[in-house]
Amino acid sequence: MISKGIGRQIVLHYFIVVFVTLLLVEIIFLFAIRTYYYDSIYNHIANHAALVTDNFQNSDKSEVQEDKAFFTNIISVFSLANTELQVLDRHGNIIMTNSSFQSDRPVQTSDLSQALTNNIGKWIGREPDTGEMVMSVSSPIQLLGENKYVIRYITSMEPINSKLLNITLLAALVGVVILAVVLLFSMGLANSIVKPINNIRAVSAQMARGRFDVRVKGEYKYELGELASTLNYMAQEIVRGNQIKDDFISSISHELRTPLTGIKGWSETLTSGGFDPEETKIGMQIIAKETDRLIGLVEEMLDFSKLQQNEMKLVIASVNLKEILQETMLNVWAKAEQKRIQIKLDDHTESAVMVPGDGNRLKQVFLNLVDNAIKFSTEDSWIHLDIRTQDEWAIVEVIDSGIGISEEHLRRVKDRFFQVNHQGGGTGLGLAISQQLVELHNGEMEMRSELGVGTTVNVRLPLLDELNKNDA
Template identity: 65%
Template structure:
C-alpha cells in the first residue's frame, strides 16, 4: 500500500486516467467488433434475400398447385446453411419451417415481421421465448401473385458469435490489466523521481530553518526541481552573506559609536575636574560638539534607512533646480575638499534651469553623499568634475573623480546595505543604499561606472519638468564653477566667502 502523499496522488491520478481511457477504448472496440459480426451475418442473409427474385418466375408456375407444395418448394429453394427458414402468412402465423424449432401455426409478432409487411427488409435481435437463445431474425415479403404472398423469415443463432466476442472481451481485459500494471509501475517510478528530490530539498530547508546555513541541496536535478534547488542554495548563500554584512556593520557601527563617545566622555570628565584655561576648555568643548554632530549624523543615517525600508519616508515635493542643488553641495563640502586639496569643478549651462519635481532637501542629501564619497576616495591634488545637463526630457547629473576606483567584484555590491569596500574608512555602509532609495522615490535612476585605480563616475538621472522661470528668476551663480585652492575669480568665489 502506498502511503499518503504526493506519490500516492500521482499514482492514483495516472491510474484513474489510464483506466478510464482503457475502459472507453475497450468498450468502443468490443462494440465495433460486435457490430462487425452482426452486420456480416445480416449482409449474408440479405444477399440471400436478394436472390429470391430469381425464384419468382418458377414459383409462379406452381401457383396452381396445392399450398403445401408451394411451401415445400420455397423451403427447399430458399434454404440457407446454419439458418432456420420460416414461411409466414401476412398475419405472422408460421406456415412452414425448415426445423421444428418453432411449431407451425404459431403467431410471431417481432419487429422484423412488421417491417417486412411494410415492404422493407426487417431485422430483429433477441432471445427465443422457449430456449432463451439469442438469435437474429431477418424477414422480407415474397409476393408470388394472387393470394400467394408470404413473409420469408431467416432465423440464425448468435451464441457462437457471442462466445467469440466473450473470448475477445476477456483477451482485451487481460491486455488492459497488463497495461494498467505497467502504468502502475511506471507511475510509481515517476512519482518517486519527483518526490525524492522534494524530500531532499525539504530536509535541507528544514536544516536551514534550524540555522544550519552551511548545508546545500546536492544533486543534479532538472527542470523546475533544479531551479528550486538552485534558488534554495542561492537563498542560503545570500542569508550567510547578509548575516556577514550585518556582523561587519555591527562591528563597524560599534567602533564608530564608541570612538566619539569615548572622546565626549573623556573631555567631559576632564572639563569637570576643572583647573583648565579658557583655550583648553574651548578646544574640549569644540571636540565634544564635533563628536556629538558625528553621532547625530550616524543615528540620522540609520533612521533614514529604517524609514525607507518601512516605506515611511515622506517627501515634500516641489520644483527643484538641480544645478542649484549641486552648487550648494559644493559649498557644503568645500572645507573637506580644501583640507584634502581636492579641486571641484562644475560644468553646466548657467542660462538654463534644470528643474525636476522632487524634495530639495532629500536630493541635496543624495548629492552630498555622492560628492562626499568622491572626496573621501580621491587622491590629494586631484580633480572632481561635476556636470548637469538635459537629454531627452531627463536631467542628468554626473560626479566624476580620478580616485582609487572600485573593482568589478565590489562594484556590483557597493549599493547593498551595510556593504563597505574598506571598513577602516568608517561609516555605516548605508550611504549609497539610502541614496539609491531616494533617487528611486523621485522616479529616477543612479548608475556607477568605475575602474580600479582610475576613478569612478556616478550618474543620477531624474525626469525633467517644464521650465517656468522668468528672466528675473535666473540663477546668477557661475556655470563653470572652479573651487580649487587658488580660488579663481568667479561668482562662486564670492558665494563661498560669504558662507
C-alpha cells in the same frame, strides 16, 4: 505500499488517467467488434433474402401455385446453413419452416412489419420459446405486385456472443496487465520525484534550525533543479547577509565608540577645570563636532529604517537641480580643501533644470555621492559635477579621479551594510539609502568605475512637465 504524500498522489493520478483511457478504448473496441460481427451476419443473410424479393418481384407467372409444393420449393432453394427459414403469411402465421420445431404462435417481431413495407427487416432479441439470443431477417415475397408472404431467416447469436465474451475477457486481461505495468512505472516515477523533494525538504528543515552551511547536493533537472539552486542561493545569501550584519555591527560599534570616547574625554577634562578660554573653546568644538557626527550616524540608520518599512515621506515640490548641486559644493568645500581636491560644476544647459521632488532628500543624495568621492579620492585630484538634460530626463553625473572600485565590489557596493574599505568609516548604508531615495523620485542611479582610474555615478531624474513648469 506508498505512504501518504505527493508520491501516492502521482501514482493515483497516473493510474486513474490510464484506467479511464483504457476503459474507454476497450469499450469502443468491444463495441466495434460486436458491431462488425453482427453486421457481417446481417449482411450475409440480408443479401440472400434480397434474392427472394428479386426472384418474385411482380411475378405474374401462371404456373406459380400457392400450395405445399410451392412453399417446399422456397424452403429448399433459399435455405442457409445453420439458419432456420420460415415462410409466413401477412399476419405472421408460420406456413412452413425447415426446422423440426414449429411454434403455433404467430410471429410479432418488428422485422415482419418492416418486410411488409417492402424493406428487409431486422430484429435481435430472445426467442420466446427457447430464450436463446437470435437475429431474424425478413424479406417479402411478391406475387402479382403484392406482398403476400414473408420469408424469415433466424440464426442463433450464442456462438458469436461466446466469441465476443472470450474477446472481452482477453481485453480485460490485457487491460489488467497494462494497468499493472503503469502502476509499477508510476511508482518508479513517483519515487524519482519524491526522493529529491525529500532531500530538499530535509535540507530546508536544517536551514530552518539555523544551519546555513548545509546545501542541497545532487544534479536535479527542470523545476526541482531550479528549486534546489534557489534554496542553495538563499542559504548563501543568508550567510552573506549575516556576515554583512556582523561587519556592520563591528563597524558601527567602532563608529559610535570613537566620537563617544572623544566627547567623554573632553567632558571629563573640561569638568576638571584649569584650562584657559582658548583650550576650553577647542574642547567644546570637538564635543560639538563629535556630537554632530553621532547625530549623522543615527539619522542615517533612521532613514534606512524608514525606507525599509516604506515610511519615508517626501515633500514633493519643484526643485532646481543646479541650486541643489551648488549648495552641495558649498557644504563639502572645506572638506575638499583639506585634501586639495578641486570641485567643479559642468553645466550643459542654458536654463534651470527643474524636477519634481523633495529638495532636502535630493540634496542628501548628492551630498552622499560627493562625500564618497572626496573620501576615496587622493590629494590634488578633481571631482566634476556634470548636469544635462536628455529627452524627458535630467542627468547628473558625479565624476571623480579617485582610487576606483573593483568589478567584484562594484556589483555589491549599493548593497546595505556593504563597505569596500572598512577602515574608511561609515555604516555602509549611504549608497543603499541614495539608491532608494532616487527610486522614490522615479529615477535611476548607475555606477561605473575602474580600479585606479576613478568612479562615475549617473543619476537620472524625470524632468518637470511643461504644465508644472508653467504653474511654478
